[in-house]
Amino acid sequence: MTATPADDPATQLDASSAAEPGAPAHTCEHCDSTEDHSHVDERSAVLAYRSAMRATDVLRALIATALLVVAVMLSSGxxxxxxxxxxxxxxxxxxxxxxxxRTRPIGQSVLLGALVSAAAVPLLALAVSQLVGPGWRIGLAAGAGWLVLAGGTEILRNRGLATTLVAHTREGEAARAAVAAGAPTSPWVDWSWSLLTGALFGVWVWLTGELAIAVVTLVPLQVALAALSRRLTHRRA
Structure with a gap:
């Protein structure tokens, strides 16, 4: 009579070992962990992040150039x-x-700084409309000025980060680990929020030029938008 695999003592031993509760489910080829988990391809994550930064920087440069030309024709002031x-x-x-x-954790401090900065946006828009003048031309030119300077600064910041991500230093290692873990905000999210803020600033300049009292509503609205943006950013991360 021919023995079946089930009758083979070695097969029975393997089956009983696999059925034991304490036996590891698998062995990871990257580390010694026996728990179910996954490894992030750090190199691919960094390459994708740098590619996204380059794409958003190109868009920033194109938009800033176009707005600069239009704004100069409308109102240099x-x-x-x-x-x-x-x-x-x-x-x-x-x-x-x-x-x-000095008195708060860094996370709370960053949030507070962002919210206070957001609250200042409508107030600054009111100041521009009162000092430079009302009208949609002033609003468009002011929004362009905001976006041009913000975009240029963000391009320089991204170039610095792109260099850090390929540097063989502790800062480079930390930056690559953060990108792989999804800690930094996506460059596309940063770009979208920056574009929205500049556009809103231009609208607020026009609106407060027509109705100055509107700033009372615009301040909490801008703060709420900033808080929502940060909440969505942390949720995606």
């Missing part, structure tokens, strides 16, 4: 005022962040 407003809003946010970190 509005263009400069919009750029100055971006500088002030950024300075306010950084100042709040610097002060808050």
């Amino acid at each position: 509005g263009l400069l005022a919009g750029a100055g407003a971006w500088l002030l809003a950024t300075a306010v946010g950084m100042g709040v962040l610097s002060i808050a970190t």
Whole structure:
């Protein structure tokens, strides 16, 4: 009589070992863990992130160039005022962040700085509409000035990060690990929020020029949008 695989003692031993509760389900080829898990391809994640940064930087440059040409024809004063407003809003946010970190965790400090900076946007728009003048031309030029300066700064920031991601340093290792873990915001999310903020600033300049009291509503609205943006960003991460 021919023995079947089920009658083979070795087969029975393997089956009983696999059925034991304490036996490992599998062995990972990358590490010693026996738990179900997955490994992220760090190199692919970094390449994809750098590619996204390049794409958004090209869009920033194209949009900034087009807006700069249009804004110069519409109102040079509005263009400069919009750029100055971006500088002030950024300075306010950084100042709040610097002060808050003395007594608060870094995460709370960053959030507070972002919200205070957002609250300043409609107030700065009101200042532009009152100092430079009302009208959609001023609003468009001011929004362009905001986007041109913000876009240029973000391009420089992305170039620095792209260099860090390929550097054989501790900073480079930390940056690559963060990208692989999904910690940094997607460049497309950053670009979208930056574009929306600049566009809203231009609209707020026009709106407050027509109805200054509207700023009372615009401040909490801008803060709510900033909070929503950060919440969606953390959820995606």
